Amino acid sequence: MNRKIYIVLLCMMMISSIVGCSKSQKSNDINSNTNILDTSYDEILKSAKGTTVNFYGYGGNEVMNKWFDTYVIPQMKEKYDIKVKRVGMNIDDIMNKLLSEKQAKSKDGVMDVVWINGENFKTAKENNLLVGAFTEKLPNFNDYIDKDSETINTDFGTPVEGLEAPWGKAEFVVIKDTDKVSQNIEDTETLKEAIIKNPGKFTYPALPDFEGSAFVRNVIYDIVGYENLINLPENEDEVRKVIQPAMDYLNEIKPYLWNKGETYPATIAQLDNMYSDGEVYFTMTYSPNTVKGKIDSNEYSKDTEIIAFDKGNISNTHFLTIPENAPNKEGAMVLINFLMSIDAQALKTDTANWGDMTVLDMNKVPNEEKYKFSETVEFGKTLPELNAGLVPIIEKIWTEEVLQNGK
The missing domain is CATH 3.40.190.10 (Periplasmic binding protein-like II)
Structure with missing residues (x-):
């Protein structure tokens, strides 16, 4: 090989090596956790x-x-x-x-x-x-x-x-089509009345779906009272005892749900599609300010309305x-x-x-x-979430007491 060409190639290899080391060092600096904080x-x-x-x-x-x-x-x-x-x-x-x-x-x-x-x-x-x-x-x-x-x-x-x-920030709300459901809904009792009057037209996503879990917790808030939940220990027996009235409520409405409560939508996206298609008259969301956009885009009926529970909606x-x-x-x-x-x-x-x-x-x-x-807009009174450790306990109890009830 020509000596000049060899020297040029050798220099290029050395420069490439230096550049490669530089890039590697930068990557190592980024991967390092020693000084970032x-x-x-x-x-x-x-x-x-x-x-x-x-x-x-x-x-x-x-x-x-x-x-x-x-x-x-x-x-x-x-x-x-x-x-x-x-x-x-x-x-x-x-x-x-x-x-x-x-x-x-x-x-x-x-x-x-x-x-x-x-x-x-x-x-x-x-x-x-x-x-x-x-x-x-x-x-x-x-x-x-x-x-x-x-x-x-x-x-x-x-x-x-x-x-x-x-x-x-998010606030959980239930949504209804007022053209199909005209009665005023302000708590779980009036919601139950509407569900019974419109069999098969209400459901909620199976837990642990985020919105489905929030719906169950909001029912618990309304029936049991948030003030009785904030100091609950992360003990399944204690939690089960306190929230039992809410589990009873969910079992009472179960026969009147979509598909008679035998199955539940797997996700909130599935429930939204069912609502858009008129298969059900209710849906729910953690983002109530998105509802207007969905009405404007014709994804939701123009008769869509947000329900605010008197005792408050969960927010986080x-x-x-x-x-x-x-x-x-x-x-x-x-x-x-x-x-x-x-x-x-x-x-x-x-x-x-x-x-x-x-x-x-x-x-x-x-x-x-x-x-x-x-x-x-905040839609009515807002209430904070429960301690995170209680959420999986509530979801487990719902699975046993409601989802598997009768199976």
Whole structure:
């Protein structure tokens, strides 16, 4: 080989090796958890440039998916040179994957940001699946969030302690077609009357579906009283004794449900489709501000109305977190900070985009930017969620007392 050519090739190989080492070192810095919580946000922002962030969460809301794909992803690329990949996955599958990775002592995961709350957050916290307290690093958290709010500091009764950042607020409501059901419904008793008058036209998703579980808890709230539930121990026998009147109620309405209560829709998406097709006269949601958008798009009947229970509807905050083994923690923090920005929070309050309620403290939002937010409404009195540890106990009792009753 010509000596000059050999020297050139050797130099190119050396340069390639140096560049490769540089890229590998950058990747190792991002994969490392040693300094991320001690690093300034400016340094985090610089390290995240040119990386890819994998966002994992519920993918069943097509309106939200479209907003995320057409706004969040392009904005992250334009503003920060960060590529975002949205992966729709059931939260149970996400948790199982994180737990199995933990058990296998895998330091290299695939999830950077996880959409989470409730009992799943409690499980993640108790099993040390999360990166640590990161929210104080985020400028938008410090500038626009009410850090003293109980809905920000606790998640289904579990102290948040900076392990997850608030993304939006939810309120559970039942929905009816007033053209088919004209009577006023204000509690479980009047709901039962309407169900009996319209046999086969009401149902709810089988637990542990998120909305189905919320419906059962809201029935428990209405019949038992929230004040009698907040100090319940996580003891199945105690819980069963206290909530038995609500289980009796659910068994009383069971023969009048769709398919005579022999089966239940598997998901809220299935129930929504049944409602849209007129197969049932009721559905339910954790996002009541999305109802207008669904009416405008003709997915729901123009006669759709939201029911507010007199004693209150369940409400909660949903959050974003970072797994301990996230491959791109810096990029994850930049994405989460962006999702708490004024523009991102304002746009998602628009029912055409999502209709999700903002987590920002509007007293901290500059007056000249408040116009960006669509008006969101709380439908009646709201009540906080039960402690996360009670949710799987209630779901188990419902399965035994209601689902399997008569089988």
